[in-house]
Every structure is written in structure tokens, then in C-alpha cells.
Amino acid sequence: MPGLRLEVLDEVGSTNQVATERASGGAEDGLVVVAERQTHGRGRLDRTWEAAEGTSLTFSLLLRPRAPARSWPWLPLLTGHAVAEALRAAGFEAGVKWPNDVMVEDRKVAGILVERIETPDGPAAVVGIGLNVAHRAEELPVPGATSLELLSGEPVDRTALLLALLAAVRGAYEAWQRGGERGAVALAQSYAAACVSVGRGVRVALPDGTELEGRATTVDPGGRLVVRTDDGRLVAVSAGDVVHVRPRD
Ligand code: BT5
Numbered sequence: 001m002p003g004l005r006l007e008v009l010d011e012v013g014s015t016n017q018v019a020t021e022r023a024s025g026g027a028e029d030g031l032v033v034v035a036e037r038q039t040h041g042r043g044r045l046d047r048t049w050e051a052a053e054g055t056s057l058t059f060s061l062l063l064r065p066r067a068p069a070r071s072w073p074w075l076p077l078l079t080g081h082a083v084a085e086a087l088r089a090a091g092f093e094a095g096v097k098w099p100n101d102v103m104v105e106d107r108k109v110a111g112i113l114v115e116r117i118e119t120p121d122g123p124a125a126v127v128g129i130g131l132n133v134a135h136r137a138e139e140l141p142v143p144g145a146t147s148l149e150l151l152s153g154e155p156v157d158r159t160a161l162l163l164a165l166l167a168a169v170r171g172a173y174e175a176w177q178r179g180g181e182r183g184a185v186a187l188a189q190s191y192a193a194a195c196v197s198v199g200r201g202v203r204v205a206l207p208d209g210t211e212l213e214g215r216a217t218t219v220d221p222g223g224r225l226v227v228r229t230d231d232g233r234l235v236a237v238s239a240g241d242v243v244h245v246r247p248r249d
Contacts (some may be wrong), residue, residue: 003030004061004166013040015060016115016128022062023119023126029064032166041130044113045243049130050141057162060128061169064121067177071184072125073223076100076114076239078172079127081191083110086168090161092151095196098216098225099239102131103196106247107146129165133158184221192219201248202227204237212237213248 012018012035019033038058041049051058065072080100087094087102087109094104102110110131117124132140133156135147148156176183192198197216204212204227214229224236225245 004032004170005030006032006034008034009036011035011037011039014038014042014128015058016042016113016126019060019062019126019128020115020117023117023121023124026119026121027062029062029124030170031062032059033062034059034162042113042128043111049111049113051130051132052135052139055135055139055147056133057129057131057158057165059162060126061166063125063127063173064123065125065173065177069123071176072116073238073240074176074184074187075125075127075173076112077191077219077223078176078187079112079114079129079169080110081187081194082168082172083112083129083131083165084194085172086161086164087148089168090148090156090164092148095194096191098195098197098219098245099223104146104151106196108132108142108144109146109148109151127169129169131161131165133161181221188219188221188223191223195219197225197245197247203246203248205243205246206237206241207243216245 015033015035035058037053043049077099080096080102083102084094084096092104097103100112101108113128115126132147134149202216214227216225217228218226220226220236224238226236
């Protein structure tokens with residue numbers, strides 16, 4: 001695939017960790033680290049990502065965006081949006097739960113961890129994606145999860161899927177890089193239309209232990225979720241500032 005180079009490994013701690021090491025050693029934009037097994041798969045905020053051997057796609061894409069740092073918060077959102085789109089093209093009714101959980105039938109099928117890192121060649125982003133492909137029901141790590149094969153009842157070709165996901169994410173990334181401020185508005189509209197959180201009652205947990213309750217109304221051009229709280233305020237929350245968002249209805 002143009003602009004991408006794949007490094008396929010058997011076992012790693014975390015593909016995000018390996019991609020970070022490669023980036024520190026000078027690896028270029030477009031490196032993809034794929035692993036069959038992760039011993040320390042990472043989620044956001046020190047949570048973990050579990051993927052039993054042979055069940056999943058776990059990989060990380062190294063990006064060196066030219067876009068200004070203020071628009072980088074779009075990276076996790078556009079990745080989730082692109083993954084959901086690729087899954088829809090493969091026949092699954094996928095959507096994104098803000099900011100970037102990929103859901104089918106209200107269950108999480110993929111998670112995304114984007115980390116901004118400093119390297120000798122400047123700041124970079126490591127985009128980690130974990131997708132549940134072949135789990136049987138008893139192999140699911142948490143109750144709210146699902147896998148593509150559980151949904152479809154048919155075997156899924158992981159290699160073809162990996163390439164489809166990479167093409168979708170790469171395409172969305174390049175469109176975002178080219179798009180500038182106007183592109184951000186178009187992306188926000190497209191994202192909001194595909195986001196399963198918009199229009200729903202939500203409970204947003206904040207790091208200080210408090211919660212916001214209300215209805216998610218849209219996603220603004222900064223990628224923030226806009227919530228009309230039950231007491232009538234409009235509050236925009238950034239992905240980096242929330243612990244989690246749970247549906248209320
Ligand atoms: C995420 O975090 O969803 C980001 C997951 C990113 C994983 C990829 S795999 C390749 C790359 N290398 C890494 O080390 N990481 C990335 P978060 O939103 O914090 O969700 C984590 C939570 O999801 C956990 O606390 C569990 O509740 C749940 N969870 C863990 N494993 C899961 C799975 N396989 N399917 C669905 N939910 C899972």
C-alpha cells in the first residue's frame with residue numbers, strides 16, 4: 001500500500017510501545033507494527049487491552065503529521081470514524097461512540113489509543129488499534145465487548161481486514177492533512193453524523209470524580225462532545241478531559 005511499511009511481529013509488550021521505539025530511532029511516517037500477541041496491551045488512562053492469541057488484530061501506525069498541533073485531537077476521532085467506515089464496507093453496522101470506541105449493536109468491537117510522542121525528528125503520533133475478530137462468546141474479555149465473527153457467524157480474513165483498515169485510516173488521515181480548517185468542519189459534520197453518542201443521553205465522568213449528565217447534541221470542530229446538561233447548560237468536553245462516557249438511555 002503506498003506510503004505504508006508493515007513490520008509483523010510474533011509477540012510484543014505493546015505495538016504502541018514498539019512503534020514509539022522505532023519512531024525514536026528515526027522511523028518514518030507510515031510504519032505499521034502488527035503483532036500476533038501483546039503481553040501488555042494498553043488502553044487509555046492506564047487501562048488494559050486484552051486480546052487472546054489468534055483472536056484479534058492489534059497494530060500501531062506511526063504518523064508524523066504536518067497539521068498544527070491544535071488539530072491533533074482529531075487523530076483518535078478520525079481513526080475511529082475510518083475504522084467504523086471500513087467495517088461498514090465489510091457489512092457490519094458499525095458506529096463510533098465518542099471519542100473513539102468502535103461499536104456494533106452497542107458493543108465494543110475495537111478500541112483506539114493515540115499517543116503523541118516526542119522524537120529526535122519532532123513530535124509524532126502513534127495510532128494503536130485493537131479489533132476483536134474471532135472471539136467466541138466465552139473468550140470476550142468484558143461483558144460489553146463483541147467480535148466480528150460472533151456478529152456475522154462466519155470466519156473473517158484478518159489479513160484482508162487489516163489492509164482495509166489501513167487503507168481507510170490512511171485515506172482519512174491524508175484528507176485531514178490536506179483539509180485545513182475547512183476540512184476540520186467537514187470532518188466534524190461527517191463524524192457527528194456517524195457518532196452513535198450524538199442524540200443520546202449520556203453520563204460523562206470527569207477526572208475530579210464529578211459527572212455531567214445530559215444529552216449529547218453534536219461534536220464541534222475541535223472534536224469536543226457538546227452536551228446539553230439537565231440543568232440547561234451547553235458544555236463541550238475534550239476526549240483528554242473525560243474518564244469515560246456512558247449511555248444513559
Ligand atoms: C481502548 O482503551 O479502547 C484502546 C485500546 C487500544 C488497543 C490497541 S491494540 C494495539 C495497540 N497497542 C496497544 O498497546 N494498544 C493499542 P479504553 O477506551 O481505555 O478501553 C479499555 C477498556 O476496554 C478496558 O478497561 C476494558 O474494559 C475494555 N476492553 C479491554 N479489552 C477489550 C477488548 N478486547 N474488547 C472490548 N473491550 C475491551
